[in-house]
Amino acid sequence: MTLHGVLTVAVAALVTALIRFAPFLLFPPGRPMPAYIAYLGRVLPYASIGMLVVYCLRAVNFLPLTAALPDVIAVALTVLSYRKLRNSLLSIMLGTACYMILIRVI
Amino acid sequence: MRGERKAAFVKTVPVIASYLVLGFGFGVLLVSRGYPFYWALLISLTVYAGSMQFVLVDLLTGGAGLLSTALMTLLINARHLFYGISMLERYQHAGRKKPYLIFALTDETYSLLCAEDAPAGLDRYRYYFNVSALGHFYWVLGSLLGPLAGTALPWDFRGVEFSMTALFVVVFTQQWMDARDRLPAVIGLGSSLICLLIFGPGQFILPAMGMILLLLTMLRGRTLAGEAKA
Numbered sequence: 568m569t570l571h572g573v574l575t576v577a578v579a580a581l582v583t584a585l586i587r588f589a590p591f592l593l594f595p596p597g598r599p600m601p602a603y604i605a606y607l608g609r610v611l612p613y614a615s616i617g618m619l620v621v622y623c624l625r626a627v628n629f630l631p632l633t634a635a636l637p638d639v640i641a642v643a644l645t646v647l648s649y650r651k652l653r654n655s656l657l658s659i660m661l662g663t664a665c666y667m668i669l670i671r672v673i
Numbered sequence: 674m675r676g677e678r679k680a681a682f683v684k685t686v687p688v689i690a691s692y693l694v695l696g697f698g699f700g701v702l703l704v705s706r707g708y709p710f711y712w713a714l715l716i717s718l719t720v721y722a723g724s725m726q727f728v729l730v731d732l733l734t735g736g737a738g739l740l741s742t743a744l745m746t747l748l749i750n751a752r753h754l755f756y757g758i759s760m761l762e763r764y765q766h767a768g769r770k771k772p773y774l775i776f777a778l779t780d781e782t783y784s785l786l787c788a789e790d791a792p793a794g795l796d797r798y799r800y801y802f803n804v805s806a807l808g809h810f811y812w813v814l815g816s817l818l819g820p821l822a823g824t825a826l827p828w829d830f831r832g833v834e835f836s837m838t839a840l841f842v843v844v845f846t847q848q849w850m851d852a853r854d855r856l857p858a859v860i861g862l863g864s865s866l867i868c869l870l871i872f873g874p875g876q877f878i879l880p881a882m883g884m885i886l887l888l889l890t891m892l893r894g895r896t897l898a899g900e901a902k903a
Contacts, residue, residue, distance in 0.1 A: 571736065572708075572712075572733055574739055575729070575732055575733055575737065575739065575742050576712075576715065576716055576719065576720065576729070576733075577719075578739050578742045578743050578746070579716075579720050579722075579725060579726075579729050579732075579742055579746045580716075580719040580720045582742075582743050582746040582747055582750070583720055583721070583722045583725060583746055583750050583753075584776055586746075586747065586750050586751065586753045586754055586757075587750075587753050587756070587757055587775050587776060587778050588757070588775050588776075589754060589757060590754065590757030590758045590761055591757060591761065591764070591771075591775055594761055596765045596766070600761065600762075603890075603893070604758065604761070605761075605762070606889075606893055607758050607759075607886075607889065608758050608759050608760075608761050608762055610854075610857040610889050611755045611758055611759045611857070611885075611889070612759045612787040612788070612848070613848050613852060613855075613857035613858040613861060614755070614857045614858065614860050614861030614864075614885045614889060615752070615755040615756065615759065615783070615787075615861060616784060616787070616788075616841055616844050616845045616848060616858070616861065617845060617858050617859070617860070617861025617862035617863075617865060618752065618755075618861045618862075618864070618865045618878075618881055618882070618885065619752075619780055619784065619841045620838070620841045620842055620845050620862065620865075621862060621865035621866055621869055621877075621881075622752070622865070622878065623837060623838040623841055624838060625869055625874035625877070626874050637832075638835075638838075641835060641838075641839070642838070642839075642842055645839045645842045645843060645846075646842060646846050649842075649843050649846045649847070650846060650850065655687060655840075655843045655844075655847070656686055656687050658839065658843050659687045659836055659839040659840055659843055660836075662835065662836075662838075662839035662842065663690070663832070663833060663835045663836040663839050666832050666835040666839075667831070667832035667833060667835070670831065670832045671831075671832075
């Protein structure tokens with residue numbers, strides 16, 4: 568309940584919002600968007616999701632190799648089931664259930 | 674109105690588990706460090722950034738300076754810059770809903786909304802708004818349930834956080850199958866992997882973002898050609 572606590576939360580909230588708002592403040596709708604930025608807007612969704620996948624798996628330990636098995640198998644199951652069935656929710660549930668079982672078994 | 678809400682709910686089902694459980698974990702952690710439960714509510718409402726909020730607990734209890742809090746937030750959430758750039762056009766005409774849509778642009782909201790447009794026949798901004806607000810709601814609810822339910826989950830939910838990874842993996846696969854040009858996806862995945870190997874899990878995001886921007890910029894002509902006549 569300290570002032571320091573309130574200020575720390577405020578700073579975290581403000582900086583987070585600032586990062587999220589920055590592109591919209593820099594490129595307001597009134598002015599034509601630079602072609603380069605429009606290009607980034609088209610290709611970044613693909614690159615960002617690739618980055619997010621690595622971000623989520625960043626802490627996976629490959630030494631010993633068996634430690635990485637739950638992640639590797641669960642990711643593979645998620646990808647393969649999605650390719651076969653094209654059902655996002657089902658693949659997420661399958662992958663997660665598989666992971667939750669494997670970390671208890673391996 | 675009902676149509677948008679229903680479609681948004683269906684869309685957000687994949688994030689319910691991870692938001693509730695991660696929010697729960699955050700709430701429990703904060704309260705275990707001596708903060709009252711309404712601090713979890715306050716933080717989840719105003720900051721609304723998953724991994725940042727866990728770091729924030731350490732910053733709060735460790736008495737970190739405001740400048741280091743600002744820098745830490747910048748470092749952890751810098752990846753959100755990419756989301757804003759990606760959504761510039763999509764959110765351009767969102768009107769009064771625009772500020773909230775931007776505020777609520779988390780990893781999960783972004784991955785739910787960046788891949789495809791609103792279902793046909795629906796007011797797209799209402800749909801985006803409902804998806805964003807539902808995610809926020811699950812997150813806040815989780816952070817409140819944590820402190821109120823006690824210090825531990827009633828069941829062993831260990832591993833359920835993988836649903837977040839699975840969500841991103843599914844979106845990646847979906848984009849991979851649908852994209853005319855797979856190079857941006859390869860660049861995102863490859864740059865991040867290379868930077869992870871070089872810089873380690875704690876500091877790879879900023880170099881990875883730099884490498885992604887550099888490569889995308891260098892290959893602009895090529896990718897544009899690949900995407901022409903969309």
